[in-house]
Ligand code: SF4
Ligand code: SF4
């Protein structure tokens with residue numbers, strides 16, 4: 276996928292925002308993704324205050340933000356299997372399971388909108404991509420760093436990781452093992468352990484994080500494209516989505532603006548339809564195309580969907596599931612403050628059961 280983008284066959288007219296009805300999509304995406312990033316920073320600060328107060332033994336005035344469970348994908352996957360087996364909703368980390376459901380459903384309806392519009396790691400990844408463009412890659416082709424074959428090999432890593440988790444959780448764990456895991460102090464304190472990973476970071480973890488940051492500056496979306504199993508899962512679901520970017524070969528002028536702007540380096544200018552699970556549904560290519568109606572979303576005859584529907588449907592689905600979870604009592608944990616305080620105090624010494 277990561278082939279050098281050759282010189283365009285024909286010069287493209289410069290895409291003008293006032294002429295291209297989709298030109299505002301990237302700005303909108305920056306705004307939405309930036310807002311989510313800010314939201315998760317606030318969630319992190321809020322949770323840190325809650326954790327500190329809970330372990331101190333004093334009065335607890337801070338609030339535990341349920342959205343913090345979005346960073347507990349393993350617990351959510353175990354909760355998903357329990358839900359499928361028994362119909363019971365995870366009462367320990369219900370928000371984590373709701374977020375997983377929202378990511379899966381929105382990916383089916385609107386491709387990987389969760390990755391390209393919501394996930395804060397995707398936002399950071401995008402900011403690092405932008406930093407790379409503005410510094411190291413200003414006058415050079417970033418795509419030449421990872422050749423096509425290396426790219427394919429690296430992409431398979433995240434699917435291997437996903438296969439491992441699916442095997443270990445969905446295949447290996449029976450109903451009893453799931454109940455035991457969900458009610459271990461380790462799972463109760465999973466949010467605190469995640470916090471400690473960053474606040475009390477080990478040397479190895481710090482070096483790994485720095486390495487990932489550097490690699491993400493050098494290679495577009497290194498973590499998301501090659502290593503994130505959550506992204507692999509929503510990618511596979513989005514593969515079955517009826518929505519996809521389609522190109523009209525008859526009007527295409529082969530300017531390759533679409534391919535150059537694609538964050539995951541899909542050669543859009545050569546595809547009649549973008550089927551790959553790697554497509555994040557970011558709509559950058561549609562916004563960059565200078566020819567009206569040449570690159571659109573899911574076309575039937577002469578009619579196509581507005582690309583604005585992709586974020587609208589995706590984000591709408593996520594909000595809908597969040598609202599339903601809140602209204603039906605599937606958003607806040609059922610663990611008491613005393614239980615949380617107890618397991619948080621020993622969180623650092625807890626190991627995976
Ligand atoms: S691939 Fe993973 S880390 Fe990246 S945006 Fe998607 S869910 Fe977030
Ligand atoms: S093909 Fe288009 S919508 Fe898909 S990831 Fe690339 S730029 Fe985004």
Ligand code: SF4
Pocket residue numbers: 287522526527528529530531532533534543544563564565566569570
């Ligand atoms: S689809 Fe649009 S952006 Fe891509 S090569 Fe054709 S005209 Fe250029």
